[in-house]
Amino acid sequence: MNLVFRLAWRNLWRQPRRTWLTTGAMMFSNMLLVFMISLQFGMYSLMIDNTLQAFTGHLQIQAPGYIDDKKMRQTVADIVPLAESLRAELTAQHVAARATGFALVSSEERSYGIAVFGVEPEFEDDVSTLPGLIAEGRFLRDNEAAEIVIGAALARNLRVALGDELVLLGSGRDGSFAAGVVKLVGIFDSGIADFDRSVTEIPLGFFQDMFYMNGSGHHVVINAGGIDGVAALQSRVGSLLPAGQELAVHDWDALQPGLQQAIKADMSSAFFMYGILVILVAFSVLNTQLMSVLERTHEFGIVLSLGLTPGRLGRLVLLETAIMGMLGLLLGALLGGLLTYWFSINGFAYPGMEELAAKFNLPARFFPQVSPLTLLIGPGVVFIFTILAALYPALRLQRLQPVEAMRAV
Amino acid sequence: MHMIAILMRLAWRNLWRNHRRTLIMLMAITLGAWAMIFMTALMRGMVAEMVRGGISALPGHVQVHHPDYRDDPSIANLIPMSDSELSERFAGAGFAAWASRVRVPAVITSEYDSRGVTLLGVDPVSEQGLTFVDDNPVEGRFLESVDDAGVVIGKKLATTLNTQVGKRVVLMSQDPDNEIADRGFRVVGLFEADIKAFEENYVFAGKATAQKMLRITDQVSELFVLGSDHRNVDEVYDKTVELIGDRAEVMRWFDIDTYLGSMLKVMDGFVFVWIIVIFLALSFGLVNTLVMAVFERVREIGLMLALGMRPVYILGQIVVESLLLLAIGLAIGSALSWAAVQPIKDGIDVSIVGDGLDMWGMSNMLYPELLLSDVILANVVVLVLGFLASLSPAWRAAHYEPIEAITKV
Numbered sequence: 001m002n003l004v005f006r007l008a009w010r011n012l013w014r015q016p017r018r019t020w021l022t023t024g025a026m027m028f029s030n031m032l033l034v035f036m037i038s039l040q041f042g043m044y045s046l047m048i049d050n051t052l053q054a055f056t057g058h059l060q061i062q063a064p065g066y067i068d069d070k071k072m073r074q075t076v077a078d079i080v081p082l083a084e085s086l087r088a089e090l091t092a093q094h095v096a097a098r099a100t101g102f103a104l105v106s107s108e109e110r111s112y113g114i115a116v117f118g119v120e121p122e123f124e125d126d127v128s129t130l131p132g133l134i135a136e137g138r139f140l141r142d143n144e145a146a147e148i149v150i151g152a153a154l155a156r157n158l159r160v161a162l163g164d165e166l167v168l169l170g171s172g173r174d175g176s177f178a179a180g181v182v183k184l185v186g187i188f189d190s191g192i193a194d195f196d197r198s199v200t201e202i203p204l205g206f207f208q209d210m211f212y213m214n215g216s217g218h219h220v221v222i223n224a225g226g227i228d229g230v231a232a233l234q235s236r237v238g239s240l241l242p243a244g245q246e247l248a249v250h251d252w253d254a255l256q257p258g259l260q261q262a263i264k265a266d267m268s269s270a271f272f273m274y275g276i277l278v279i280l281v282a283f284s285v286l287n288t289q290l291m292s293v294l295e296r297t298h299e300f301g302i303v304l305s306l307g308l309t310p311g312r313l314g315r316l317v318l319l320e321t322a323i324m325g326m327l328g329l330l331l332g333a334l335l336g337g338l339l340t341y342w343f344s345i346n347g348f349a350y351p352g353m354e355e356l357a358a359k360f361n362l363p364a365r366f367f368p369q370v371s372p373l374t375l376l377i378g379p380g381v382v383f384i385f386t387i388l389a390a391l392y393p394a395l396r397l398q399r400l401q402p403v404e405a406m407r408a409v
Numbered sequence: 410m411h412m413i414a415i416l417m418r419l420a421w422r423n424l425w426r427n428h429r430r431t432l433i434m435l436m437a438i439t440l441g442a443w444a445m446i447f448m449t450a451l452m453r454g455m456v457a458e459m460v461r462g463g464i465s466a467l468p469g470h471v472q473v474h475h476p477d478y479r480d481d482p483s484i485a486n487l488i489p490m491s492d493s494e495l496s497e498r499f500a501g502a503g504f505a506a507w508a509s510r511v512r513v514p515a516v517i518t519s520e521y522d523s524r525g526v527t528l529l530g531v532d533p534v535s536e537q538g539l540t541f542v543d544d545n546p547v548e549g550r551f552l553e554s555v556d557d558a559g560v561v562i563g564k565k566l567a568t569t570l571n572t573q574v575g576k577r578v579v580l581m582s583q584d585p586d587n588e589i590a591d592r593g594f595r596v597v598g599l600f601e602a603d604i605k606a607f608e609e610n611y612v613f614a615g616k617a618t619a620q621k622m623l624r625i626t627d628q629v630s631e632l633f634v635l636g637s638d639h640r641n642v643d644e645v646y647d648k649t650v651e652l653i654g655d656r657a658e659v660m661r662w663f664d665i666d667t668y669l670g671s672m673l674k675v676m677d678g679f680v681f682v683w684i685i686v687i688f689l690a691l692s693f694g695l696v697n698t699l700v701m702a703v704f705e706r707v708r709e710i711g712l713m714l715a716l717g718m719r720p721v722y723i724l725g726q727i728v729v730e731s732l733l734l735l736a737i738g739l740a741i742g743s744a745l746s747w748a749a750v751q752p753i754k755d756g757i758d759v760s761i762v763g764d765g766l767d768m769w770g771m772s773n774m775l776y777p778e779l780l781l782s783d784v785i786l787a788n789v790v791v792l793v794l795g796f797l798a799s800l801s802p803a804w805r806a807a808h809y810e811p812i813e814a815i816t817k818v
Contacts, residue, residue, distance in 0.1 A: 017700055025693035032686065070569060072522050102523045104516045104581055104589075110483060111583045113516030113525030157481045171523050198525075261765025268762075269451070273683070276444040277690050283437035284694035291430060291701055351678065355671040 004312070008319040015292070022288040023328045026382055029281045030332020031339060033274060033378025038340045038368040039348060040270060044263050047362055048227055048252070055199075056255050057127050057221035058230050059237060061086075064248045066218060067255070072101060072173050072211070077245055079217030080204070083120070086220065089240055093224050093233065094126030099207050099217035103170030103178070105150075105200065107158040114154070116168065116200050118207025118217065127223040130188055130201065137162045137186035143205035149186035151196025160184055168202075172212035180210040192358065227252065278382050282389040289321055293393040300397065301405025314394040321390035328386070329379040336379075340370045416722060420730040423702065434698045435738050438791075441691045442742025445787045446779070447749050449680050453778040456676045460639055462604060462772055463669040464662055465541040469507075469633025470642040471649050472665060476658045478630060479665070484513050484585055487628040488657050495632055498652045504634050504645065508535040511619045512630040515582040517562070517612055519570035526566070526612045528580060530619025530629075533557070539635060541607055542600040549574035549598035557615035559597030563608025567599050574599060580612065584624040592622040603772030605764075680783060684790050691791075692798045699731055699802040710806050711814025720807035727803035728796060735795045739788050746784075750777045 012019045052058055061082070063074040076082065076097075083097040099118035104111050121140035125131035130149075131139040140147055148166055150158070160166065164184050172178035182202060190196055208215060224233055230251050238249050253260045293300075300313055347365035354364035424431050464470065475486035488495070492509055499507050511530030516523055531540075533552040542551070542561070551561055560578065562570075572578055574596055581591040594614065602608050620626060636645035642661050650659045663670025703710070710723055759766060760773035 015704075018697055021693050021697040021700065025690065028693065029690060071571070102516070102525060104523075106583075106589075109587045110485075111581075111587075111589065112514050113523070113581070115525065153480075157483065171518060171521075175521055258764040258767055261762035263765065265759070265762040265765045269448075273444075273448065276440070276448075276687065280437055280441055280687070280690040280694070283433060283440070284690075284697065287430060287433045287437070287694055288697060290433065294429075350675065352671040352675045355668050356675060359668055 004316060004319060005323075008316055008323055011292070011296075011316075011320055012323060018288055018292070019324060022284055023324055023331070025281050025284040026325065026328025026379075026386065027332040027335060029277045030328060030379040030382055031336040032277065033382070034333055034336025034370075034375055035340050035343070035368070036270070036274070037378050038336075038370055038374040039343075039366060040267070041371075041374055042368045043362065043366060044266075045227075046366075047263070048259060050362065051256060051259055052227075052252050053223065054129050056252060058224040058227060058252050059222040059234055060250050060255055061220040061222075061237065061241070061247055062218060062250060064246055067248070067250055070100070072171065072175075075099075075173065075213065075216035075218060076220065076247060077216045079215070079220060080120070082242065083123075083220050086222070086237065086240060087123075090222070090233075090237070093222055094123070095223075096120050096123035096127045096221050097204060097217050098219045098221055099204060099211070099213060100219070101170055101172075101178075101207065101211050103168040105154075105158065106167045106169070107160045107164060110158045112154065112158065112197075114200055115198060116170070116202060116207070118204040118211075118213075119201050120204050124201070127221040130190075130199070133188040133190050134186045135189040137184070139186050140201065140203050143203045144209075145203055146180060146182045146206055147185045148182040148200055148202045149188060150184065150200045151198075152187050152189040153193040153196040154200070155184070155187045157197070162187065168210065170211065172210075173214070173216070174212055176212060178211045180206070182206070274378065274381075278385050281382055282385040285321065285324075285386045286389040286392060289317060289390045289393040290396075292320070293317060293396065297400070297405050297408040300400060301402050301408065304400060305402040305406065310398045310400060313397045313400075317394040317397065318387065318390055321386060325383045325386035329383050332382070333375050333379045337370050337375055340368050340374075343368050344370065412722065413725075416725050416729050417733075419726050420733055423706075423726070423730055424733060427702070427705075430698060430701070431734065434694060434734060435741075437691060437694050438735060438738025439742040439745065441687045442739045442787060442791065443745045443749070445684050445687050445791075446743055446746035446784055447777075448683060449783045449787070450746065450750055450777040450779040451775065452676060452680065453780060453783065454776045456672055457778050458772055458774070458776060459672060460669055462541070463666050464635075464639055465539070466604070466607060467633065467662055467665060468540045468635070470636045470639055470662050471634045471646050471659060472662075473632040473634075473649065473653055473657050473659050474630070478658070482512065482514060482630070484583060484623055484625070484630075487585075487625065487630055488632060490653070490656055491627045492629050493627055495629070499632070499634075502648060502652060504648075505637055506535075506539055506635040507633065508532055508539060509616075509629040509632040510536070511616055511623065511625075511628075513582050513623065515580050515612065517566070517570065518579045518581065519572040519576065521571040522569060524566065524569060524609070526562075527610055528582060528619060529611055529613050530616040530623075531555075531613055532616050533613075539633075541602050541604070542611075542613065547598045547600050549596070551598050551600075552613060552615050555615045555617040557597070558595065558618060559614075560594040561598040561600055561613040562596055563611065564599045564601050565605060565608035566612070567596070569609070572596055580614070580622070582623060586624075588624075590623050592618075603774075604767055606767065681786070681790075684787050685794075688791055688794050692794065695731065695735070695795060696798050696802060698734075699727060699799050702730065703727060703802050703806040706806075707809065707814050707817050711809055711811045711817070714809060715811040715815060724800075724803045724807040727806050728799050731795060731799035731803075732792065735792055739791055743784055743788065747779060750779045753777055 066074040079097040083095050087095040101116050103116045104113050166182050168180045170178045224230055234249050234251050241247050344367050347367050349365045357364050478486040513528050515528035517526050532555050576596050577593055579593050584590040634645055634649055636642050646661050756774040756776045759775050763773045
């Protein structure tokens with residue numbers, strides 16, 4: 001074994017330029033793959049976390065069918081006690097109840113139709129980043145108080161300031177007319193005008209009175225901290241639900257189907273590109289190894305006639321490729337790791353990306369993280385394809401006739 | 410001139426001396442060229458589809474608003490010029506299409522539920538084919554005139570509101586004096602949109618009917634103009650500014666929807682990066698091939714030099730060989746990418762990740778867009794960079810010492 005390895009090693013350096021060029025192709029692709037995959041995976045998890053922790057949560061308990069129709073009548077009965085009992089069971093996660101309605105929100109001068117969320121003031125900041133975005137005033141405090149927090153853009157459009165009164169008009173759970181007067185106690189600023197214009201929050205207790213909810217609500221939101229283990233948590237929550245009522249537990253993928261699919265769409269185009277890169281490297285290896293085999297026809301003829309089996313020669317060629325591939329893998333992963341590490345400290349930005357990033361709840365500057373997975377997945381695939389590419393030249397050797405081969409120049 | 414012909418012949422014959430190596434390299438270049446152009450066509454198609462969707466949603470290439478409308482899209486910010494004056498000015502201006510509309514936030518209420526929507530008071534005749542609804546099958550009918558008494562709503566909104574064609578709904582907004590303005594409408598039609606959010610968001614009514622409901626006369630919220638090409642809107646923009654003067658704000662589509670605008674720019678940059686990356690992956694193999702070709706022919710090159718061939722012709726011979734190889738690969742690759750686009754010209758159904766594409770602002774069909782400019786860009790970049798890459802091995806070949814080279818084994 002040791003002898004074969006030494007032979008292979010020396011063979012590689014008979015043509016150092018060629019070997020380095022081929023290794024260079026691998027290093028280049030590996031470096032790029034490590035960096036791109038680290039960036040991509042980092043972006044995906046950030047996208048998921050930011051989107052889910054902003055408002056949706058990782059799991060929600062809803063009435064069956066609510067997810068499709070979002071009708072006011074599809075409620076979860078006695079939602080506060082339900083959230084309370086879940087909170088007692090799920091100590092590692094955060095739980096809060098919400099109700100959703102639509103109302104015409106009017107100030108003295110203006111009216112806007114907008115979604116109104118009834119939230120538990122005490123627990124909302126466990127499942128949403130919104131309470132932390134309050135730019136003026138404070139978040140809700142009392143579950144029964146006639147108070148409201150709205151977005152900065154909406155406050156501007158309604159021409160209201162803290163302390164002003166707003167009138168809410170909407171339809172209640174039974175379709176009847178629902179009305180209330182609330183005091184503006186807080187203004188949040190998410191930086192996204194559309195979001196600021198589309199969400200308002202009032203205390204859940206007040207919401208239930210105003211919209212004739214009779215103690216019911218629409219969502220129990222569970223923040224699991226991260227997406228790992230959500231499936232197990234989902235079945236656990238399912239088993240904790242009260243027997244009397246038919247309820248559905250949805251995971252984040254069902255709640256935000258776009259998220260997973262946007263990632264899939266992005267991934268499939270990225271993988272197409274990576275695939276092309278890998279195949280181009282494989283061609284490069286194929287070319288090099290074929291040349292190196294053809295060059296040595298004469299020499300191979302001699303060793304064959306001396307009694308070496310074609311099988312061992314084939315293994316020699318594969319070993320040469322494997323050494324070269326390993327060199328490319330290690331150096332490429334090292335360079336890629338360093339490149340990613342540099343960006344993980346200094347951040348990566350691409351001109352014009354801020355706009356695109358904001359749309360997916362991402363910051364304008366990314367800090368890709370190196371992990372063993374992102375470090376090895378790309379170079380590993382390149383290595384496999386490198387070996388596959390060397391199969392053809394190695395198999396060609398099996399048909400070599402010693403005498404003919406020796407005559408070759 | 411004569412020399413070039415000889416060099417061409419020499420290079421051509423040299424290329425096929427080792428046909429296996431040339432073929433492998435040719436396959437790599439072909440695959441690279443195909444991937445460059447085909448992938449670019451898909452990405453271009455994706456962005457074009459987003460821009461198309463975006464422009465039909467805005468709608469138009471150039472829009473006119475009250476200067477405060479974009480921050481505060483309410484009835485208070487109407488274009489400070491009467492609608493009839495606008496028509497007078499725009500009618501004879503020779504635009505491909507233009508229309509004006511009332512666009513205000515409103516609340517729609519059925520007997521079951523209510524939602525916040527954007528009410529569009531439109532002239533169905535002048536808007537035909539300009540926005541996202543008219544291209545799609547409509548249940549019931551679309552509006553027929555500016556004083557049509559019905560409304561057309563999205564299919565999804567109809568489900569949420571539990572209403573259907575023939576049923577009545579109430580729309581509520583406010584008039585310029587901040588009084589509630591409401592009116593009952595019969596739903597006369599349902600529209601479907603590629604982007605599902607539009608179905609929940611927009612309600613179409615006749616322009617005159619909407620004006621009557623909002624208690625305004627002969628005024629509109631926005632005017633939009635459609636030119637012939639979304640990439641070149643300056644002419645339309647300048648003409649619109651001329652017609653409007655400084656009485657209202659005139660904006661181009663990419664200033665209004667900055668997400669779309671930067672998407673287009675980022676994509677232009679990305680296409681270039683992609684072409685370069687593929688080239689770099691190819692370049693290792695290309696240089697390698699040339700290095701080997703030179704190495705094999707050291708003696709023959711030495712002989713040529715000894716016989717008096719000038720070094721520059723040796724250099725030329727190698728460079729021409731490289732360019733020939735690239736040109737053949739590029740030609741086949743370009744042809745293949747054209748062929749690959751043909752069967753999917755009518756669109757690929759990508760609805761499997763439809764919700765995700767909704768997030769990007771894309772519809773469920775992807776139409777590849779093969780631009781001649783991209784084909785030329787890819788070919789030119791590869792030829793120019795390939796020329797540069799082949800200079801180093803060619804330079805070495807041209808500077809051999811004749812005696813040394815001839816005596817080399």
